[in-house]
Amino acid sequence: MRKLLLAFLGLLTLIVAFPSITLKFYQLINPPQIQSAGTIVKMYNHQTQKIESIPLEEYIVGVVAAEMPASFPVEALKAQSVAARTYIMQRILPGGVKNSRYSGADVSSDPRDGQAWISQEEMEKRWGKLKYLEYFYKIKWAVDSTSGQVINYKSQLIFPAFHASCGGSTENAEEVWVAALPYLKGVDCPYCTDPSPKKQVTYTLAEIDQKLKTNLSAIPVSTVKTNAIKITKETSTGRPKEIQFGNKEYPATLLREILKLRSTRISWNINDDKITFTTKGYGHGVGLCQYGAKGLAEHGKNYEEILKHYYTGVEISSMK
Known part of the structure; x- marks a missing residue:
């Protein structure tokens, strides 16, 4: 009986000490x-x-x-x-x-x-x-x-x-x-x-025009950089909620779907006729x-x- 009790206590110790x-x-x-x-x-x-x-x-x-x-x-x-x-x-x-x-x-x-x-x-x-x-x-x-x-x-x-x-x-x-x-x-x-929290996707301005029905490729790049694309509304956690492209405004959730972005934590950089979107996180x-x-x-x-x-x-x- 004593051996059985000791064996049980030993097993219990292993279970508590070593979940694996x-x-x-x-x-x-x-x-x-x-x-x-x-x-x-x-x-x-x-x-x-x-x-x-x-x-x-x-x-x-x-x-x-x-x-x-x-x-x-x-x-x-x-x-x-x-x-x-x-x-x-x-x-x-x-x-x-x-x-x-x-x-x-x-x-x-x-x-x-x-x-x-x-x-x-x-x-x-x-x-x-x-x-x-x-x-x-x-x-x-x-x-x-x-x-x-x-x-x-x-x-x-x-x-x-x-x-x-x-x-x-x-x-x-x-x-x-x-x-x-x-x-x-x-x-x-x-x-x-997340081991890869940031991801980048690059489009030409012409590709953006095609996807969003805008006319960014017809605007001087300097104007696009300074004024044509901007965040017009943010969420309470600082994510973009609405983003303006030329004369059109899009919810960030919709942009994520159209542009195949990983999340709505979106920033971007424009270089020549290309725009690179950087996202952080993955999902809604x-x-x-x-x-x-x-x-x-x-x-x-x-x-x-x-x-x-x-x-x-x-x-x-x-x-x-």
Whole structure:
């Protein structure tokens, strides 16, 4: 009896002191299969072009694998798991958000329709056989550890917006979309760890004219540099909200789409007949910053602390 007690205490010490050992032990006793409590997601799969019925937790694993690098810390993956579950439960629960694009489906696998999803076969293809085992177990651990958990604001499921990197601070929802949401407020993001925060895209003035229906190429370059392009309105975090090109004004969110820019943290430089746009961050900048979540996790924050940092005034609760 004494030996059994000592063995148990030794295992408990290892689990507390070395979380990675806990993960390895979990991997040994859990084969790579995903269990579900019974909730089914009807997803339109863009690869098969069919509606597939997928157990909820299996669906969440596929979303996390598609939306966040598996190399990120487990606490960041947990945060992404809860956000992904909240998103889909909005579409499954009675009275929730309806999917109108694919009749009979709750959601699709295309990130342009909401959030991405990949199969286990695609995971193995992307990561290779050895990395697949490591990363699959890691993501499954994150999903299982948060099973049934969702994000609420005043007892209502939130819209869990997320993006890759914010460039230092997130944005208020109303600065990007029409509606203001009390839990989607801009916050500082001190540990945004995006390894390539700045990206540049260059266009000729003639190309800009073609894309934006302007006449910049007909204006002297000196005038273009000094007066033809300017920020006319900024957001509360200092991002451009509206930018004027000649006699036309564009929302920064629309410019990001038309010019294929990574974010709305936009600056530019004009040299001869070319304009180079420099952006910082990646995505719309609202809600959870994925690289910021990685940084917070690396600085000791758990997934609940991460979620409550990016979603103001929320609570994490269980559906069970």
